[in-house]
Amino acid sequence: MEELAQPILNGILLGGLYAIVAIGMSTMFGIVKLVNLAHGDLMILASFLCLSFMTWLGVSPLLSLFVVVPIMYFVGFFVQGYLINRVLGKEMEPPLLVAFGISIILQNLLLLIFTPDARTLETSLAIKTIPIADFLNIPVIYLIDFLLGLGSISALYFFFQRTYMGRAIRAASDDETAAQLMGVNTRNIYAKAMGIAMMTAAMAGVLIGMTFTFYPHTGPQYLIIAFGVVVIGGLGSMKGALAGGLILAIAQLLGAHFFGPGFQLFCGYVVLLVVLALRPQGIFGTI
Amino acid sequence: MGGTLQKTRWYILGLLVLVLSTVPLWGTEYVLLFCLLFCLYLAFSQMWNLLTGYSGLLALGQQSFIGISGYTVAVMCNYYAVNAWLAVLLGGIISVLLALFMSLFIFRMRGVYFGIGTWIFAETLMLWFSNWEYTKYGVGLFIKPPTPPSMTELYYAAFIVGVGSVVLVYLILRSKLGLGLMAMRDDDAVSETMGVEVFRSKLYCFLVAAFVTGIAAGVIYHFQVFIQPYRAFAIDWTVKLVFIVIIGGIGTIEGPILGAFIYILLSQTLSEYISLSMLILGVIAIIVILTAPKGIMGSLQEKMGFEILSPRRR
Amino acid sequence: MSDDLALQVENLDVHYKDFQALWNVSLEVKRGEIVSIIGANGAGKSTLLNTISGLMVPTQGHITFFGKDIFGLSAHKNLAGGLSLVPEGRRVFSRLTVYENLVMGSYTPRARSGRDEALDRLYNLFPILKARSDQMADTLSGGEQQMLAIARALMSDPKMVLCDEVSLGLAPAVIKDIYKRLNQINDEGLTIVLVEQDIQRSLKAARHAYVMLEGKVVLEGDPSSLTEEEVKKAYFGI
Numbered sequence: 001m002e003e004l005a006q007p008i009l010n011g012i013l014l015g016g017l018y019a020i021v022a023i024g025m026s027t028m029f030g031i032v033k034l035v036n037l038a039h040g041d042l043m044i045l046a047s048f049l050c051l052s053f054m055t056w057l058g059v060s061p062l063l064s065l066f067v068v069v070p071i072m073y074f075v076g077f078f079v080q081g082y083l084i085n086r087v088l089g090k091e092m093e094p095p096l097l098v099a100f101g102i103s104i105i106l107q108n109l110l111l112l113i114f115t116p117d118a119r120t121l122e123t124s125l126a127i128k129t130i131p132i133a134d135f136l137n138i139p140v141i142y143l144i145d146f147l148l149g150l151g152s153i154s155a156l157y158f159f160f161q162r163t164y165m166g167r168a169i170r171a172a173s174d175d176e177t178a179a180q181l182m183g184v185n186t187r188n189i190y191a192k193a194m195g196i197a198m199m200t201a202a203m204a205g206v207l208i209g210m211t212f213t214f215y216p217h218t219g220p221q222y223l224i225i226a227f228g229v230v231v232i233g234g235l236g237s238m239k240g241a242l243a244g245g246l247i248l249a250i251a252q253l254l255g256a257h258f259f260g261p262g263f264q265l266f267c268g269y270v271v272l273l274v275v276l277a278l279r280p281q282g283i284f285g286t287i
Numbered sequence: 288m289g290g291t292l293q294k295t296r297w298y299i300l301g302l303l304v305l306v307l308s309t310v311p312l313w314g315t316e317y318v319l320l321f322c323l324l325f326c327l328y329l330a331f332s333q334m335w336n337l338l339t340g341y342s343g344l345l346a347l348g349q350q351s352f353i354g355i356s357g358y359t360v361a362v363m364c365n366y367y368a369v370n371a372w373l374a375v376l377l378g379g380i381i382s383v384l385l386a387l388f389m390s391l392f393i394f395r396m397r398g399v400y401f402g403i404g405t406w407i408f409a410e411t412l413m414l415w416f417s418n419w420e421y422t423k424y425g426v427g428l429f430i431k432p433p434t435p436p437s438m439t440e441l442y443y444a445a446f447i448v449g450v451g452s453v454v455l456v457y458l459i460l461r462s463k464l465g466l467g468l469m470a471m472r473d474d475d476a477v478s479e480t481m482g483v484e485v486f487r488s489k490l491y492c493f494l495v496a497a498f499v500t501g502i503a504a505g506v507i508y509h510f511q512v513f514i515q516p517y518r519a520f521a522i523d524w525t526v527k528l529v530f531i532v533i534i535g536g537i538g539t540i541e542g543p544i545l546g547a548f549i550y551i552l553l554s555q556t557l558s559e560y561i562s563l564s565m566l567i568l569g570v571i572a573i574i575v576i577l578t579a580p581k582g583i584m585g586s587l588q589e590k591m592g593f594e595i596l597s598p599r600r601r
Numbered sequence: 602m603s604d605d606l607a608l609q610v611e612n613l614d615v616h617y618k619d620f621q622a623l624w625n626v627s628l629e630v631k632r633g634e635i636v637s638i639i640g641a642n643g644a645g646k647s648t649l650l651n652t653i654s655g656l657m658v659p660t661q662g663h664i665t666f667f668g669k670d671i672f673g674l675s676a677h678k679n680l681a682g683g684l685s686l687v688p689e690g691r692r693v694f695s696r697l698t699v700y701e702n703l704v705m706g707s708y709t710p711r712a713r714s715g716r717d718e719a720l721d722r723l724y725n726l727f728p729i730l731k732a733r734s735d736q737m738a739d740t741l742s743g744g745e746q747q748m749l750a751i752a753r754a755l756m757s758d759p760k761m762v763l764c765d766e767v768s769l770g771l772a773p774a775v776i777k778d779i780y781k782r783l784n785q786i787n788d789e790g791l792t793i794v795l796v797e798q799d800i801q802r803s804l805k806a807a808r809h810a811y812v813m814l815e816g817k818v819v820l821e822g823d824p825s826s827l828t829e830e831e832v833k834k835a836y837f838g839i
Contacts, residue, residue: 035399086577092398093339094580097533098573104526105569108562164708171694171705177656178692183680183709183757220522224410227403262418269411276404277392 030236046205076198326449348405382501536582706756
């Protein structure tokens with residue numbers, strides 16, 4: 001029993017990270033009813049941006065967040081405002097395929113610029129641990145992921161509940177026409193919402209980069225994780241993202257514990273497929 | 288105007304088929320290769336188009352069938368000395384069985400959930416095969432049938448599959464099933480009330496697409512002679528099919544023909560620079576979706592009001 | 602163009618793709634008036650309101666609002682200019698609370714500074730909304746939702762409000778209540794355009810009326826001088 005404690009603890013902490021990986025995609029899915037297939041790649045773009053700034057300016061990854069996050073806002077605003085908004089309409093395929101196209105362009109662009117080498121965002125925090133008991137350690141980097149992830153999601157929640165822009169986004173996703181009648185420029189609001197989603201993706205990308213190695217093609221892997229969180233936890237809600245993240249991460253780590261590290265992703269996928277088949281709207285979802 | 292225009296189009300198509308059927312007689316090695324790949328990618332993309340363009344099933348996981356068929360061929364030929372072409376047939380059959388299994392999970396879902404569900408299946412298969420001793424883990428297998436097919440045999444197999452796929456799609460769309468599909472494409476709920484069995488129709492298309500994709504995959508792997516999980520089950524396959532169909536024209540039968548040609552041309556010309564070619568493909572695809580969302584053939588059809596291979600009844 | 606005209610519509614044509622919905626429609630609304638537009642289902646009333654408010658783009662014609670040309674101007678810009686629409690079917694934000702719905706009404710920068718006063722005013726006008734302010738909008742009854750929709754449209758302190766079938770599906774007592782309040786705000790100076798299927802009620806409230814049939818204006822005048830016969834004929838097209 002004691003030996004399960006570490007994977008479960010790691011799972012809880014990692015779950016916070018998974019939640020922030022997913023929240024940007026989940027929010028946009030709730031707003032424009034589209035899955036951003038390029039979400040994972042945009043996160044990895046943020047990881048590479050962070051890598052670049054670390055190399056040029058010699059700063060730590062967390063510090064370079066101050067630059068990466070605003071840049072990603074504009075990336076998101078541009079992608080939604082100038083590309084996806086143009087094809088928003090009755091058919092579901094065009095926006096999905098635009099996102100797909102962006103995904104491929106990003107992956108290959110990053111490949112050409114940065115080569116296929118494995119990368120990490122070097123930080124001394126990555127190897128530190130805090131021992132709690134002789135069978136239990138808290139990996140510091142996981143803890144930071146969890147705290148920053150939780151913090152970001154809380155900030156996002158506050159934004160959507162208390163600010164005019166946040167409410168306008170919720171209103172527009174509820175009834176686009178009625179929102180326009182309230183004076184909301186809905187196309188513009190969608191672009192801003194995407195910008196904000198990309199800010200969370202930036203945070204996620206940097207945290208991922210600090211915690212794991214990444215490559216130009218790592219994006220889709222995290223898209224699937226984000227999707228898993230949404231399927232398990234339910235769409236568009238903060239607590240759904242947290243619940244989904246926790247369950248997915250714990251399932252993955254327990255799977256690795258029992259069957260071996262090669263099965264970590266596999267177990268996650270299986271859980272995802274089972275939930276998809278049995279309760280597609282997730283725990284807190286209401287489709 | 289319609290009459291003679293139609294006739295000319297049929298002549299062009301007929302000519303194309305004639306030319307393709309005789310390539311081994313007059314073509315250089317490069318041309319033979321080109322046409323072989325063209326036929327096979329044509330088959331893949333016709334099936335993708337059948338699913339996403341006509342049936343409204345966002346297919347992001349066709350690579351599941353490509354991979355599993357390829358591995359079936361490899362295993363049958365290597366371990367059981369099965370005849371090369373029989374193995375291909377088995378590949379198709381295994382693909383259908385996989386499709387049936389997949390449908391249990393994903394056919395409850397719509398739209399993007401369905402799409403990502405198919406993608407995840409492919410990723411799961413990739414992980415499985417990478418960790419499976421029987422298929423030599425991630426190292427991959429060389430495919431060694433008892434009598435390896437000649438280039439000419441391979442070519443004609445590809446030709447049959449390619450042309451066959453177009454004919455098959457045409458026939459499906461002209462059938463009662465096809466009428467139902469086109470009604471469904473416009474409005475799921477309405478057509479359900481009209482007695483069209485939405486579920487059955489979609490499942491049927493899904494199975495057919497899996498079979499043809501499996502067969503084409505079997506042929507392509509006899510050609511490539513080597514299979515590896517990371518490439519066999521990679522999302523890259525879907526990426527290529529998406530681009531072929533988008534650029535050519537989604538929801539048209541002629542679209543994939545044009546799209547496959549453009550894709551093979553691009554990938555062969557830039558074969559040294561894979562990333563660059565994918566990048567260019569991505570940019571072209573986005574430009575096409577933004578400016579001419581119906582693709583080249585689709586926009587032409589709209590402007591000129593014709594369809595070469597029209598599934599519509601006149 | 603006289604100074605006291607809140608709204609002037611001239612020769613308006615509106616198409617849905619190939620289908621022409623409005624034919625050469627003209628009307629005038631004087632400042633501070635209540636004008637009613639009546640007609641059967643499909644007469645084009647909602648199309649007219651949607652076009653004026655900017656949700657739809659007309660094919661040709663003129664629309665002038667307090668002297669300003671607003672032809673083709675989008676809905677969110679019109680709201681900023683003081684033109685508000687209570688849409689058909691209420692369309693409250695079901696996943697927001699009553700309070701949040703109202704606050705959305707003061708979204709435009711111009712309205713934000715006056716938000717708290719506007720909220721007070723509207724809570725006074727519609728006390729039931731104050732009682733339910735923390736409830737989700739979709740838990741309200743039909744009549745309450747209608748009041749919410751109207752209150753929301755008034756939060757931005759508009760110069761003119763267009764009401765699309767506010768009595769639809771509501772009990773007579775509730776309708777009476779709503780009209781009472783509409784009259785109240787009209788007394789305070791707000792220009793109102795009422796679109797209704799219910800002939801009696803809206804004619805009673807209005808200073809000037811238009812009857813529409815199949816996308817055209819077929820009768821107009823002061824309701825007190827129009828006979829019931831005339832109106833019925835125009836309404837049904839006999």
